[in-house]
Amino acid sequence: MRLVVRAALRSSTLLPSSFSSHQRGLATMNSATLWRSAHQHEIFTQPLQRSPNDDRDYRLIRLNNGLHALLIHDAKADKAAASLAVSVGHLSDPDDMPGLAHFCEHLLFMGTEQFPRENEYGDYISSHGGRTNAYTAASDTNYYFSVGADHLPGALQLFSGFFHSPLFSSSCTSRELHAVDSEHKKNLQSDSWRLFQMSKSLSKPGHVWSKFGSGNMLSLTAAAKAASALERRSASTTDGLAPSNSVTPLTSRMPSPVPSFASETDADGGSVGRETRRRLVEWWETHYCPTRMNLVVLGKECFDDLAALVVENFSPIVNRGLAPVKPIPELPWGPDQVGTIIHAKTIMDFQAVELQFQLPAQTYHWRSKPAHFLAHLLGHEGPGSLHSYLKQKGFLVRLSCGNQPQARGIDFFKLTCFLTPTGFKQYREVVLIMCKYLNMLRETQSFPAYLFDELQTLALTRFNYSEKRASDSYASSLSETMANPYPPDLLLSAGSLLWDWDEAHVHRTLAEFVPEKGRVIVMGKDYTGFGFDETKWDAEKWYKTQYYIQQLDEQFLEASRRPNDIPELFLPPRNEFIPQDLSVAKREVATPALRPEMIRKTALSTLWHKKDDQFWVPKANVILFMRSPLAGITPRHLVLTRLFCELVTDSLTEYAYAAELASLRYNVAADTYGLQIMLSGYNDKLSILLATVLHKLKTINIDKQRFRDIKEDVRQEYVNFDMSQPVEIADYYLRYTLAHVMWTPKERLAELTDITPEDLERHARDLLSRTYLDVLVHGNISHEQAISIMETTETSLAAKPLSESELASNRSYILPPGANFVHRQRVPNIENGNSGLSYYLHVGELTDEHHRAQLSLLAHLIHEPCFDVLRTKEQLGYIAQSIMLTRTGIMGLRLHVQSERSPVYLEQRVDAFLQGFQAYLEGMSEADFDKQKKGLITKKLEKTKSLSEEGNRIWGAISSGYQDFTRREIDAENVRKLTRADMLKFYAEYFMPTSPKRRKLSVHLKGHPKVDALFSVAASNRFLSVLKLHGVPVNEDDYVASSAAQPPVTAVTAFWEQIFSGIETLSSTTAEEILKQIASLAQEHPVLPVEDAEPMPTGAQDIVNLAELKAGMLVSAAATPTPY
Template identity: 25%
Template sequence: MLTTLNFAQSHFFTLPNGLKIMHCPIEDASTSYVSMAVKAGHFYDPKSCEGLAHLLEHGLFLGSEQLPQPNSINDLIERHGGAINAWTGTEYANYHFHCHNVALPALLPAFADMLQTPLLNVEALSKEIQSIEAEFQFKRKDDLRRLYQIHKETCNPEHPFSKFSVGNASIFEQMPLSDLQAALKQHHEQYYCASNMALCIFSALPFEPLRELIAHTFGSVPAGKPAPDNWPPLYLDQHKGIQISIVPLQSARRMIVTFPLPALHNDFKVKPLDYISHLLGDEGEGSLLAYLKGRNWVTNLIAGSGIEGDDYKDFNVSFQLTGDGLNHRLEILEALFDYVRLIGESLDEPWRYQEKAKLHSLAYQHEENPKLMPLACDYAQHMFVFTFDEIKMLRSEPDSFDRATLEQALSLFNPDNIRVKTIAQGLPTDRQCKHYDACYGIDPLPDTVKAALYKPQRHSALYLPPPNPYLGTDYQLVAQEADYALPQKIKHQDGLACWFAQDHQFNSPKGDIYFSFDAEAFTQNLEAVAAKRIWLACLNDALQAKYYRAEIAGLHYRLYGHQAGFSLHTRGFTNQQMKLAAQLLSALHTEQPSREQFELRKAMQLQSLQNSLLNKPTNRLFSRMSVLIQRSTQAPIDLIKAVEKCSYEHMLMVSQQALDKYYLESFVHGNWTAAEATAFADDVAHANPNASGSPLSRQVSRLPAGTTLYHKVPSEHEDCAVVLYLQAPSSSLMDTVMCLVLEQILSAPFFNTLRTQKQLGYVVGTGYVPHNQHPGMSFYIQSPNHSPDHILSEITGFLFEQMQEVDFYRAYWETIQHNLLKQLEERDLSLSMKSQRLWISLGTADYEFNRNKQLAECVRGLSFNEIKTYANQIAERTLFGELVLFAAGKFDELDCSKGQRVDDIATFKNLTPCF
């Protein structure tokens, strides 16, 4: 919860060399978070070597004076329960890590050494260039990256935003490696100085010793000179009032309307852009989205996103278009400007601003589990923009309604100050962007269009939201009842089970309510699954406008499918949540989608499924793995055919059959009394007389031990990818713990050997992968340069050799054991996380609700000799089931002669028995 962060008590100081420091105390936290912002982003790349800042960021991980081996800093921090990462943005680069509090005094000097004395060894740089080249190639077919490059080419070419930020081998190899090394060292010396650095630390460690440590560690950093930031305008007049047509790789129809603005996002007192995006992005009745959906022109709208920097901000209004909407873009723009007019007129009614301020205050006051590492990175950067006193106020509610500030902001939302991007197949284009070869065209917006937008037609169906009926006045905590600290079954009858647990940990006026419907009619065949997907999409569409007011008042809901049927989950403030849940349950039984809704959502399902076939190869392999191992999960390639066949009548028939008989399980957890939960359970039972079915099993395919199964996944991508999945022989505590332990042991060396040293690909990693709680491990590589045979040989060669030589890691066992125990014994970080954990326990019939505790006890009692014996059994390849999934890309197919290749999904499932 946010109360663990005490911004009001933050400490700020500046070292004599100019380095700014912020320390924010965290109450009762065992982890510290550290972020260093450096004013050395890609804006500062020399034009002769674009991407140099990005290469330097990578270079800092390749060894320093105190830790000369590549990635030594990663290994050191991981051994202390943490992780380190970095990114290069526009104006700033950022380096950040987290670790156990007790390790911070030892790790901070290593962090400083990495930042200040990088070796930039020529041989290591040569390998890292190939890593960046792999990263570049990996993103070449990414529509977002292609869109970003077109953005760069359609702004002021004299502004540094126009530079290519990533870099690639062809750029870096234009000069000898020695010259590139010299350029990196010069760049580092010029920009990695105290005047360009700001350090933010979130930690429970006391401030005074920390101040001394920081001063000692970073006091010797050269002061240097502040980096210049007097950039020319991001857009000249010729870059505004234009329309840009872009042809994507995936099937998509979008229109993005961009309003170029000054840095209004930095106005933390009035927050004018928050207010404007709050109203423009409204999804309730009368909203811009509701009106455009009613005309069947758009399916979604997002307002407020866009690039931003210290002195500029793009405010985007992004529309996801229907086929009909693509032909009515002018009418959509007119409706947008009509709604902007309404917002301007609303300034006569300041209550809307005040209501938004209250919502903002409630969200921060009762925020659950803020992501502290990204937050620390934000605050490190804030020190370049705001004074220390201002920083303490950034997360406070808006100071006051200021009509003049809001009017000034709205005056910039005018037709001469827009850039309109349309993204769709078949648009006319006359040029290609650099590096990514995306086709696009640019034309001025006709004067007739701008004239129409200055005086848009008034739409009676557009109106601003009324007062929010879900905004409560009482957010009090209920009295604790000792009998309900863990879930108790409060109602049980044939076809229905209701559980309740009270929050005794977070003291929050929030809670979660889960419902799971196991409906056999939705699982009979692919056609039934397709009908379910479309039906749920139609329902979500129908509910969106009706219950949007609840969403922005802190009452959220999600309706989604699962292997055995579908689920409904509500969360947020307990005030009125049961009322919302009851309304949504009623809607499940009473809402009947129209034929028009069906046709639209069917088309969107097809588009989504077809786009999933264009995902990166590694993503496709993991998706297919879930399909093969989880018996009731279907592949997009099969669902496409079933969705295409689905008729409106069939969808209605299957959904009605599903609602005629189902098994319903519910769980209420949070700030309610047992009496409230019991009364709610009675209401649920009364409202669901058809809850008369039985729970459906979630079967898992059992891979044969001693035999390798191979499965090819078609992919349009040129990269090859291989995933080796090892399935444990059972879901016992010991098998689960051994998977967790061995994956932790092998994770870092697998990455360092196969990515850093051998440069096999950009996407390299390992993972603990359970399916329906059955444990397993995965090892994966995606490569633009190597064949599937070579990749699999490297994976298996490394893996089974390491399993045989696992004794090498005996010295690390105590650290790995400590980190695993910390993960398993860590308290739930938020009420919602605890709710989800308890709900999963109910789903797996773990009625003791202590599996993590049991796993921790097993880890604590484990000897390294037991690990060695178990690893040797895996190395003999007779204990675990093995599945190799591969996408060949531009290479020859994998040699599968050492096992059995089964490409057909149905055949694979018929071939393998079940757990």
């Protein structure tokens, strides 16, 4: 289990003085004593409880239109942010238009009355060093952004228009319908989306939870098409006059197997698009209201200035008099939906069983959090745990447990076991063991006090020493939290802190956790041997997930009620890793240091140290990289190293889980060039955990059962790579082509099969016998303590040093001048209709500071236009991105796109975009160019916000081999010096498709689109006879001419449905009989398949064998430390 234990409160001295009003949330806190009037708003008068480590100030205000806003003053902020959460999500979609809330979210980005240009908002945010995003959930929709701190006023002016004057531009309707559809198609092969919707669809008939949330083209246009057809039918019978059967229809109305959809593909989507937009505007006006909105604004301005910005920009939102959205009154499952086992077929190769229980929203129990307490026990991985026993039985790979708020008023408590093949076959026994643990909890009349006390203590510590996070994600999280029923003064803490131990409530919650009140979900790719009748499997409507439902039999239910008789199951022992010493050795410094110190260097190791000089938390990071040429010199070596790391981690689970609960974490991971150990958390007992991990590395005894189980889990990971998104596979093979040493999942899988425990034991001995250590000690640890840690590590490992020639360094392959390489593959998953393109343009050596600055600026300049052109305007697909790609010794620009269109077409459009981008640069004013530079510099110089973020930056510089700790500052200064002329010359040489010096590599993953069956000429001729037989008037010349195009069967059917709806003399029964003939004739007279071949992009060289290509390319220089 990887349960994130939320913070809790132990000391009563931090509690508010009165709780009489604390059962009400923001929307109902109307007492005049709690608010005071100000200019066009009210101010909440009580201070908000915050972490002692939080140096920001908070003020809650309420505008006259009813909108609540949380103002966050952060004097040190270099990034401002805002988020507005609307308490309306996809459960508020009209029944006949699933996905409308999501579609609304998309269209709000497409311009407002004050700023009508489509990407004006995104362009402003991006050019000033920020980013934007939004998401639609079941009960809320959340919009957020970050931006350079000086540019918050302009950003809020653009952002606020979403909510008071959106255009819902008709010119964008068709494109954004396709964007939503593309997003849905991206998820069609995702198990998480498939299983989520399957579970929703199996709710009580008519319950809102069963709705299809993301939407697609069909769900968003079906109602509009029906309305359009009805309108046409009405028009055909105006004044009660029916059309005469003896009159030959006009050519424009001639029945044709080639329907003309020109009007439907206009920017506004034609009549269907216009009706969909009308419904959207109507829905927005019905649901979007400031009384249902919560805003968070974070900036460096004082409270009065922040309030003035909010009042000015958000007061125009019209209060439509809507009450706050109430919780859903009924839970989704009735008697017919519980007490069942649901078997589901997965796309990925894994096996799992999950116990699900429905609960009323647990946010109302924020003081005691009974479900959180139970998740802590059920998800425990220490001695006596369910995890420990199932693993001992050979059933379990890993376990997770937690309560999940899913919608306003609805939570689901889930206990999930990922199973070994043995566990999958014995899933019923696994479920009964889960029930035994639950029964053991029910039999516990009085839980030991230390269980709750420890949760409180750990959570209070976590709360007191919480660190800053990215401003936009923080604002987004808080705006969502504001909708919860928390007291306003506890807005920052109520979701995290525990106040009361309520044992009775724990037992009441436990009473709901019985199989007859829940559901068992069994998940697996292959059900061979289960004896199920394949004809009895159902398919969920939207994702086509196959599932099979069984009622839990009485024998099983009776067994599930028996008292626990497994002595290995018992409550967790006391946690010895709870930190005792939380003191911080604080020292004043003028400016935090940008570099660590190298404080020790021997033949065996290099030790870097940086004492925390800005965050002042009792935490530390210790990272050790054990270099070894044996780690990944061949695919077999890399697999052996991976298995070794997994087995070490697995053997430490019971011991280290207590440390994880105490926010002290470790990780052991395999790398091509060595083995990495990372520890982070409270420094008090960090050295104890490190010593135990190092001891286990040297002394592990390989358990043969766990070896088999972990080997199978790794096998599934390698196999499942082929089920990844096409663009992810394309990106992987692009990186593989550039990497000097890298082994594909297929190569690793081939070596995995015959590896034995004995092979692994020999490899572990050899791997650890000789090494070189790169070590970083960072945080609340002194110089002397760091050296002590290093000495202890060397003593524990007792390894001999490597020779200098054995210290292998990573390198990369360099594309030759003029390269135009294309590598083509088919998407391995034949059910995935999407294609992927990964497109790389090489620039040069990573240490070339001038070119690096130019590439950084180019990547910044091109990011928003790439998205705007390829995704928004051309609608190639939901995924269309560009980034600066860096590897040891090389750097370049990578663009990638995922789409239903072919990879060759995608490459043509990328080339066209790059060709046109030169004109964009040429037309850019000096003022705009300077603005873009400043936006990038803001990003480069953004301060680290936490100890962990600083540690990652430092370690990135060390592990790269360059030790360029001030790269960001150097790049920012070099960007400042760049001119537009510099960039135009740079772009023309390295990026223009016509440049003879350009070096390009692209990887094409071609999907398997579901092509509609075509209506052949022979089928059309037969269908003409059917039409004549039923007296349908047809202009035969037009009919025969249009038949030659052999259109899709679905298009022919849709067209004739439309025509028949306008012929009053044709009965619905007769029309239905004629329509059935279309599919039948298409099967009788199929269109012969054509060869699935596609030309290469112009001038491209087809690279069939990547290994051969790599063998012929030059290799970059290895990384060497940057002098400073």
